[in-house]
Amino acid sequence: MKSLNKDTVISVILIAVTAIFFMETFNIPKFDYASIGSEVWPRIILVPLLVLCVIYFFQALRQKAAAEGRAVGIGATVMRYRNPIMGFLVFLAFLATVDYLGMLIGGVLLTFGLLTALGNRTPKALLLHVVISIVAVGTVWSLFTFVLRVYMPEGEILHLY
């Protein structure tokens, strides 16, 4: 079976996303008093968007021949983009736990996690990462909290405010 090139896959995904959004416009409440209903503007965007995605799909199909033979396995792709993937995952973990850990602890752990995921993991490097994390986040957190009076998420562990 011939494999699809990435543009073809993306164009199909975009067509699907556009179609889903278009379906959602039917859930927008309508009011008689409105000169233009709230669903009109999204449809004005979505119709040309759908046309463009279809054009992109056909453009991608035409490129298919040139792209064949360059397929890369999932494992190789993950290894190639290991750093960005780790970065996104560590950030996602930070967002998922910030309500519990708070911005200060969460921020320090996020920085440490990113430094360790992206950088060296020797004992000396780990110690350096700890220091950088505490100093960098602690300074900015203090600046926002005590100088700019922006209260960051406190979390469940430290009760600072």
Added chain:
Amino acid sequence: MFVENIIAASTAVFAWHNLILMLIGVLFGIIAGAIPGFTVTMAVVLTLPFTFGMPPVAGLSTMLGVYVGGLSGGLISGMLMGIPGTPASVATTFDGFPAVRNGKAGLALGLGIWASFFGGLFGACVLATLAPTIASIGLEFEPWALFSLIIFALTITASLAGDNLVKGLIAGNFGLLFAAIGAEEINSVDRLHFGIESLKGGFAYLPVLIGLFAFSQLLTDVEDPDVARSPLMDKTASAVKIEHWNAIKALGRSWVNVLRSSLIGVFIGVLPAAGSSISNILAYDQAKKASKNPERFGTGEIDGIIAPEAANNATAGGALTTMMALGIPGSPLCAIMLGALLIHNVVPSPLFISEQPVLAYSIFTAFFIAHFMMIAMQAVALKAFISITRIPMYTMAAVILVYCAIGTFALANSEFDMWTLFWFGLLGYLMKKFGFPLAPVILGVVLGDLAELNLNRAWTINPSVSPFFTQPWSLFFLLLAAFSTVFPWYQKHRGRQVWTLLFIPAMLIAQSIPLFMMGNVVRAAIGAAMVAIALWLLWRSHQSGWTPDSTQASQPKVHIEPA
């Protein structure tokens, strides 16, 4: 009135605490701009939360300091390392780096710095003189024209995205779609939220911008583990002495190049969303074409250093002009500045300059002063830059990423904004990987609400599409939008296919029609001049037997990236 406004603005800008903040901003901007991968946009984004508590003049002056410093800082790494600090300094490396390798580091840096200075001053003068005029023209725009102007802004952004016009247009439409999610202003209806409670408020556009540009860029920078773990510059690099006087003398000899490049920069800046990442390359190309010694370009030629640096700083003046006069950001970076203005309860529009003249002229003045500060801070920044570049990229990326998160939260004390940052960071990263330009998304997000509002107003006044084609300004922008859509094909086939000989004349004649419709003698005269130029071009093509000029076939490709 002009003098009174300047005096009142100067009083605010020259307050000592304001000057100190600006100096810090300029220094931070230069250092940030000098670090490859750390864009000016990121620097401005990181500064934004710190300006919340400041009065508008102080906050905006600081950000302008970062902006100007950042544009100039890109030349340092471009010359010393051969890696442009920002996309605005790409062309600077073409001759700046060879000049440094030829042992002329001091002169090369001096040329870059002073060319930036003069280009920036030129942009500042244009900003102060042209913005009020454009704003007064902007007052003529009715809802049809404002809607068409936004369409033009989106199409030209997409068309300048290089070969991928369709991808650019898709990106622009998705930007509009993201702006449409959540509470709709006119009828107060929540829409496109798929039943998700937090989406009912929609996306705040600054977290979207930070995610698309800063977050995605940082993770792109650390993609290669070996590069991420290495210092940006080796330990043998050391600070050089900038040759200011020799550079000024060289600039005096190349004043035509300075002027031409500054004009190119301002013109590109005035165009919606076309930033300094384009102007520096175009100015370099024009300088090469105009040179008596084009073969020297790429080997450390003085004019090759002057042109991009004069152009990229002048672009900032042009971009700010469009933003302040019409409320349309002239570059992705200006979209952030627009957000900063909104945070300080300032809404740029054609009425802005007349309603808040002191603040508007404070921006002009601060932009002007920032260039003098940039000159003063270069030597300090150069030493700081040399030290900073010994830090591995991954360390900077990790710390900046956390600062982005904290800064994004601080924008509105909203955790949802941090999620927005994450999702749009992921989206921005994937878009880059799959060849979609980011600038059209930004424009779409920033201008989406404005487009809908004006469409609604237009339809309420007259429920018909005909005014979009019969109102002169609306027709003017729609025609520009149509021609800018075709522009990528024109650029691709210019010098090869016969139809390209008709493109510019057709555009000039078409654009003259709305000018004639405006019923103004000056504009009619401009229209007549455009028709005359079009006829002359046609006559010239006829004389040459409709043979395309093959020397125009190879032009540098331009792509919009965060500036």
